Amino acid sequence: MNREELLKRCVDRRVAHETSVVAVSHLFYVYLLSALKKGQRVEVPNFGTFGTRVVGAKRQRRMPYFEVEEELANKVNERYRNLKTILIGRYEMIPVEGEVEYSGKEPRYDRIVEEVGEPVLVDTDRDITPEEYRREVAELRPKAPETEAAAPPGEVTPPERPLEVPEPESDQPPKERELMPKEGFDLREKPTEEPTQPVESREPMPTLREISGGEGMSPLMQILIGIIILGVITVALNEFGFIHLWGKFFARKVPQVTETLPAPPVQAPPAKDEGAMREEKKAEPTPTPPPPKESATSEAKTPEVKTPEPRAEIAKAPSGTGKFTVQVSSWTSTADADRAVSKWKQAGFDAYVVEAFVNGRTWYRVRVGRYATMDEARRAAEHIRGVQQDGVWVTRFE
Amino acid sequence: MSQEELINTISERAGISKQTVRDILHAFADVWTEEILTHGELTLDNIGDFLVEHRPGRKGVNTETREIFTIPPKDYLSFTPSQDLINWSNKPS
Numbered sequence: 237m238n239r240e241e242l243l244k245r246c247v248d249r250r251v252a253h254e255t256s257v258v259a260v261s262h263l264f265y266v267y268l269l270s271a272l273k274k275g276q277r278v279e280v281p282n283f284g285t286f287g288t289r290v291v292g293a294k295r296q297r298r299m300p301y302f303e304v305e306e307e308l309a310n311k312v313n314e315r316y317r318n319l320k321t322i323l324i325g326r327y328e329m330i331p332v333e334g335e336v337e338y339s340g341k342e343p344r345y346d347r348i349v350e351e352v353g354e355p356v357l358v359d360t361d362r363d364i365t366p367e368e369y370r371r372e373v374a375e376l377r378p379k380a381p382e383t384e385a386a387a388p389p390g391e392v393t394p395p396e397r398p399l400e401v402p403e404p405e406s407d408q409p410p411k412e413r414e415l416m417p418k419e420g421f422d423l424r425e426k427p428t429e430e431p432t433q434p435v436e437s438r439e440p441m442p443t444l445r446e447i448s449g450g451e452g453m454s455p456l457m458q459i460l461i462g463i464i465i466l467g468v469i470t471v472a473l474n475e476f477g478f479i480h481l482w483g484k485f486f487a488r489k490v491p492q493v494t495e496t497l498p499a500p501p502v503q504a505p506p507a508k509d510e511g512a513m514r515e516e517k518k519a520e521p522t523p524t525p526p527p528p529k530e531s532a533t534s535e536a537k538t539p540e541v542k543t544p545e546p547r548a549e550i551a552k553a554p555s556g557t558g559k560f561t562v563q564v565s566s567w568t569s570t571a572d573a574d575r576a577v578s579k580w581k582q583a584g585f586d587a588y589v590v591e592a593f594v595n596g597r598t599w600y601r602v603r604v605g606r607y608a609t610m611d612e613a614r615r616a617a618e619h620i621r622g623v624q625q626d627g628v629w630v631t632r633f634e
Numbered sequence: 635m636s637q638e639e640l641i642n643t644i645s646e647r648a649g650i651s652k653q654t655v656r657d658i659l660h661a662f663a664d665v666w667t668e669e670i671l672t673h674g675e676l677t678l679d680n681i682g683d684f685l686v687e688h689r690p691g692r693k694g695v696n697t698e699t700r701e702i703f704t705i706p707p708k709d710y711l712s713f714t715p716s717q718d719l720i721n722w723s724n725k726p727s
Contacts, residue, residue: 237669238679242662251661252654259648260658267643268681271635272723281637281656283663288723298723300682302713308667312686312711319706324693326700373704 239265272300283308318366322373480596558606560613561633562620566592566601573600580604583623606633670711682715 243261247254268286271278275298277287284305288298310317453461473479564580564587567573573589580587580602590601604620607613613630621628635643641659645652666684669676676684691707715723 237666237676242665245665246658246661249661249664251657252650256648256650256654257658257661259650260644260655261662263644263647264640264659264662265680267635267640269719269722272719273725273727276635278635278640279637280640281659281663283666297720300715300719300723302682302684302715304711304713308670309711311667311671313709315709316707319691321694321703321705323701323703325702327695327702369706 272298319369322370324373480593482593558608558612559633560607560610560630561603561605562607562613562617563601563603563627563629563631564620564624565627566599568597568599570600573602576602585620603631603633680716680718682713682719685712685714686710687712 239261243254243257246257246261251257252260268278272286272288275288277285279285282305285303286300287303288300290296291299304312470479470481474481565573565576567576570589577587577589585604586606587602587604590603592599592601605613605616607616610630617628617630641652641655644650645655648655666676666678670684670686674686678684686709689708689710692705694703694705695701696703
């Protein structure tokens with residue numbers, strides 16, 4: 237079929253416009269040839285696959301081939317499609333003294349045929365139906381007079397079985413195994429008899445579950461439960477302070493003083509209070525934050541200021557509604573923090589304590605007031621710096 | 635080159651939709667299949683010849699199980715590449 241005829245018949249089918257059919261035909265040939273030259277395969281839908289393989293021992297070259305698709309192969313083989321391979325006999329190797337060498341031309345069993353009779357090929361030059369084929373094969377099957385005596389009366393049928401039947405290597409002689417009685421033989425029928433296997437081989441291997449004691453958990457479940465137990469232990473150790481991985485889930489109680497105090501006005505204290513503060517400052521030789529400078533300054537210089545706020549921070553006595561606050565000092569013990577808070581409160585500031593966990597240590601931050609905007613908080617911080625110079629900064633209320 | 639790759643390549647090159655290319659290729663296959671089933675042979679220019687051949691039934695032997703059985707006859711499709719295609723495949727690029 238040349239290309240014009242192919243195009244004509246495709247156009248007659250009205251699959252697409254003639255221009256498209258011509259273009260696709262041209263491009264298909266182009267890509268087919270280019271792919272074969274590169275050694276690639278080209279799969280044509282509903283038809284088959286073209287490809288090349290290297291042949292030749294001395295002078296190698298590429299030989300194009302075609303693999304037909306299964307559907308097309310079945311259509312071509314429609315006449316013999318239902319015919320299947322049928323077992324007609326067995327043979328045994330009989331050692332021959334002297335000339336035993338195998339020439340490679342003739343089948344070796346020809347010299348050692350045993351009770352198979354004369355094998356005759358099926359005449360296939362004509363159309364043949366499955367019934368005819370089965371009849372011819374039945375005629376081909378060798379007669380086994382010896383096995384008739386061994387078989388039960390009335391059940392002597394030729395051994396017909398497809399090749400898929402597993403033939404176990406049992407102790408029985410092959411003659412008896414061939415005599416499996418079977419009625420209503422059909423070529424398509426699957427064998428129903430079970431292969432006789434030794435009893436020892438049928439014992440199932442003990443599974444892992446049986447070895448581990450019946451209803452054991454799967455390894456995945458065991459790993460999961462192990463991870464959960466490890467997590468619970470870690471949380472408990474962190475909660476009780478043996479390790480410091482994160483903040484504590486359950487906040488410690490801050491002294492009641494900071495919680496019960498009423499919230500003073502958010503604005504910075506009036507000038508009157510400032511004067512009183514200065515008077516107190518003059519009266520007191522030491523500044524308001526009396527703790528050792530190490531803790532206050534070192535904490536102020538620690539990376540706590542630069543690092544983000546810790547996630548486990550528990551507000552003890554928030555007051556007001558502002559988003560910003562002023563931190564004045566930070567302590568590692570609640571007693572020092574409470575002392576600082578009480579002093580700031582005596583000075584008229586709304587002080588409170590916030591617990592924070594930084595670098596494995598718990599800090600108690602003393603903060604003052606709540607302010608709506610950053611500017612207000614800065615002004616208040618400037619005002620507070622009149623009382624305490626160091627360690628005062630504005631932070632966000634949390 | 636699989637079916638989809640072939641269809642995509644032709645579709646992009648020709649500017650035709652993939653579905654149209656797929657339909658046209660299926661039409662090619664249908665025409666070739668019809669020709670093969672009707673006349674038993676098909677000749678594609680510059681590609682090769684397809685021929686339905688007959689393989690007679692024969693006797694087979696399984697040397698492991700020592701079973702003798704019949705192998706049924708079969709009709710199969712053979713492909714003989716044209717000399718042009720062989721030369722083209724071995725032509726140095």
